[in-house]
Structure formats: structure tokens, C-alpha cells
Amino acid sequence: MKLPMRGGCQCGAIRFEITERPLTLYCNHSEASQQETSSAFSMSLLVPREGFKFLKGGPTAFEIKKESTAKKPKMGLFCDKCGTRIANDTKGNPSLSVRASCLDDRAQLRPVGHIWVKSAQDWVVLHEDDLIYEEAPDDGYYALMERWAAQEHA
Numbered sequence: 698m699k700l701p702m703r704g705g706c707q708c709g710a711i712r713f714e715i716t717e718r719p720l721t722l723y724c725n726h727s728e729a730s731q732q733e734t735s736s737a738f739s740m741s742l743l744v745p746r747e748g749f750k751f752l753k754g755g756p757t758a759f760e761i762k763k764e765s766t767a768k769k770p771k772m773g774l775f776c777d778k779c780g781t782r783i784a785n786d787t788k789g790n791p792s793l794s795v796r797a798s799c800l801d802d803r804a805q806l807r808p809v810g811h812i813w814v815k816s817a818q819d820w821v822v823l824h825e826d827d828l829i830y831e832e833a834p835d836d837g838y839y840a841l842m843e844r845w846a847a848q849e850h851a
């Protein structure tokens with residue numbers, strides 16, 4: 698995966714850049730993610746805060762209140778012109794959960810796992826080699842990060 702990576706919202710009002718290697722990429726099948734994306738799941742790219750910056754525009758934020766696992770305040774960052782979700786920002790976390798679907802180059806993206814599979818749409822077919830979690834990982838996403846690093850170096 699080549700750095701920097703750039704992306705933006707659907708209308709172009711917001712552009713961003715990723716300058717540090719992402720920690721992992723996974724699909725989130727939670728009901729909240731389905732609602733957020735108006736789709737079956739979100740693609741979450743964990744990016745160190747220092748490695749993410751806005752190049753153009755800035756997001757509007759709202760507090761996500763319905764996450765069943767949320768212990769810390771979690772903000773959804775979106776474009777107030779077109780509504781595209783850019784990232785989720787959990788207060789105190791060292792990384793942002795960037796919506797990988799916003800990247801300009803999505804061809805190089807290969808998620809290493811799936812979380813909240815218990816609420817996945819029943820037509821979704823998971824790759825048997827992927828890391829699969831019924832709910833949120835209880836290891837601090839360690840295995841997902843390790844698998845991602847191994848894939849990056851393969």
C-alpha cells in the first residue's frame with residue numbers, strides 16, 4: 698500500500714490525506730454500520746491520528762449514541778454538503794476509523810477480517826481465511842492488526 702493515500706467525500710468539498718501506514722482494515726457488519734453506510738457493512742481503515750489530515754474542507758461531527766459497545770464518546774465525521782461519512786473518531790483512541798470507501802484508490806484494499814458478524818446480512822459470504830468475530834474483537838484488534846501487517850509484508 699503506497700503512501701500518501703488520498704480520498705474525499707462524494708461532492709468533493711472534503712479532501713483528506715493519509716501519510717502513515719494504516720493499522721488494519723476490516724469490515725464492520727454491525728447494525729450501526731449498516732445504518733451509517735445505507736449498505737451491508739462499512740470498511741474501516743484504522744489510521745494513526747498523526748497520519749491523517751484534511752487537505753480541503755472540514756467535517757461536521759455528531760455524537761453516535763446507539764453503539765452497544767461504546768464506552769467512550771464516539772463522533773461520526775461527515776460532509777455537511779453531501780452527507781458522506783469520512784471517519785469515526787472515538788475520543789482517546791490513538792487512531793481514527795477512516796471509511797475506506799472514501800479513498801480514491803480502492804483497488805488495493807483487501808480487508809483482513811469481519812466484525813459484528815452476528816448481525817451480518819444473511820447473503821454475505823465471508824472468506825474462510827479471514828478473521829471472523831461475532832461481535833467486537835476482545836483483543837484490542839491485535840489479531841486484525843497482526844494479520845494486516847503480515848499481508849502488507851507478503
Ligand SMILES: [Zn+2]
Binds near residue numbers: 706708709776779781
Ligand atoms: Zn461532500
